[in-house]
Amino acid sequence: MADDDLHHDAVFLLSRPEEHVYASGARHHFDSVHAARTHLDHGDSPAIVGALPFDLRRPCSLIAPRDFRRRPGRWCRSPATADVGARVTAAHPEPEQHERHVADAVRAIADPCGGMSKVVLARRLSVQATSALSPWDLAARLAARDHAGNAFAADLSAAGSEYEGHHLVGSTPEVLIHKRGDVVSCHPLAGSAPRSTDPTADQENARRLADSPKDRREHGYVVEALASSLAPLCTDLEVPAEPTLTSTPTMWHLGTGIRGRIADPGTTALDLAAAVHPTPAICGTPTPAARDHILSVEGDRGFYAGAVGWCDARGDGEWMVSIRCADLDPDGRGLITWAGGGIVAESDPADELAETSAKFRTVLSALDIELPA
Template sequence: MESTAVAESTDMDSPSNTPFILSRPHGTVIADGTRTQYDSTLAATKALRDGRATAIVGALPFDPAHPAALITPHVLRHEPGSWNGKSLRVPRIRIGSSLPTEAEHVARVAAALRELRAPDATLAKVVLARSLMLHADERLHPHALLGRLVAGDRGGNGFSVALGAAGSTWSGKHLVGSSPEVLIRRRGDVVSCHPLAGSAPRHNDPESDRRTGEALVVSEKNVREHALVVDALRASLAPLCTELDIPDRPTLTSTPQLWHLGTPVSGRLRDRSVTALDLAVAVHPTPAVCGTPTDAARRLIAELEGGRGFYAGAVGWTDSEGDGEWMVGIRCAEIDAQGTTIVAHAGGGIVAGSDPDDELAETTTKLGTILTGLGVQL
């Protein structure tokens, strides 16, 4: 569905007046107001292509069958450097329930491993996630959490997206996070991305931290997991590009919580009419958040987890020239319309060599991004 937005609040601190912010090291993109909203990616791409939309910003869901949360803003602003918004207080946050319980997540990983290790297995990888429900004593403004996340990330990464365009169920809700992973970027005819897959926890002790990173680079299990993601991106981008530059081996990258294996990918578009939004739709979901083969992994995720909504989707923008940037929707939380319930999400890639207890520990480490931003610890 495509629709014209309702009148906006006159409260300048209301997140409805700034429905989209994407903070990156090289600059921040901010949407002011909502001109038109779309719950269909197809409708949004069509509006962009025929000139009715001056820009598209928002969030793509994990499952393409789920409604999108995309808008054309009144104004799309580009500011230098990472976001430096108004300082807002984060209220006291209390940890609630795990969804599912930790024991149930371990059981789900074990169930996935039975499929991955079956003699006739076609599934090579599946990403399983869990959530943590948190409660705020007072209303949490999404930009308060965004400010904490941007300040806590050495690259200044962070995003806040209003989800109301996806329909009444999502009215007033926001997705806020600090994703380290570029799904796709387009500048002119240059396409780039930086997939991350394969990870290990950081350590306070510098020597232990260094050894952990070095071990990750030579880990057969993690290198294989990463290769599945790179191979899938190559297959998706090759038909759209005249050339692709993909290094043979991943390199080490990091967040405050985790070491990651990453591969910088770049190419040149065959057709300049292909926009950044088109590219995001073409490559999403990658095996980094879903698995491979995609259809088999998505079916197993639906069976074991149910719906993911916007977690492990994509967050980004595309302008009238077709340029833009879309981030993978991870290290994030959904804030409800009242601002008092926060659901944080984290997942991990499961391959035949995975260990269920290790996978649980990985999700706990990844939840640390949001928990640190909220000022709480597990």
């Protein structure tokens, strides 16, 4: 299967700086991690690919493909140049309401009986295009705009009739889990600041983020939770004491590279992804309280803030956090995209709104549209 044949019967793509992975055909569909994992154990398929939802109590979309390929280097496909005529048709919630949601969350965090230290709140935009866009064309547009070539597309049909023909497409910078042999690594991102086209202002934004007590505390929750989840599964675990700056074309982030060795050789990348998801980077802490707050405010997130990735028959694989993404309708003309931010006691509603606006730029710029004021 050549890269240009992806649009025929492709079901999955993940482009990363070091390699790209794609799969075609669907031998079997699975709506749960357990069912997919059992199938993988039987050795009937080369891999499992697909997406996990934000709330693992909801159906997954996991596929045992007929054809599974790994190729060195980032995925290279020239994006279509035709104007898709996309425009934002609705915001959920409207900007002012999102600020009120943030203020409510700050009060809940400050309440000693509230049970939350952090919660990640998101808003979503509905987008309509006049010309149909395939998931692979949208992925190519996103990859072309990302300095590392990050892009993904996953068929969501395995999650049931509600998602038949839908695809999750995005360009995420965040590694949830990466496993090769007995080595596991992840690179959580939490704490963000927008990029600027002015080099001086851009470096100042980075410096402020690196020195921000609020953002460092928010980042610390994520690192602590991941280390706690991975420690029982590893013989040793390396967790740096200080975060470093990570950049995308639109955002600065605080990031920490975590690395360990798996104790049980039977533990797969899919097992690890299910064990650590959702992290405080996209949910909050403690997880049950934060998740319940999110669901009460936003409703079902679907596959936004879930995970997208693959696991081969040896147990190796990579799962990315599904942010900077969109749910593309079967007709290729409608999509929903999300952007969120971590809320802690020091959060300012106006700043949090601005952060989501900056994060929307990843998907919207690939469609040549600007976020309305």
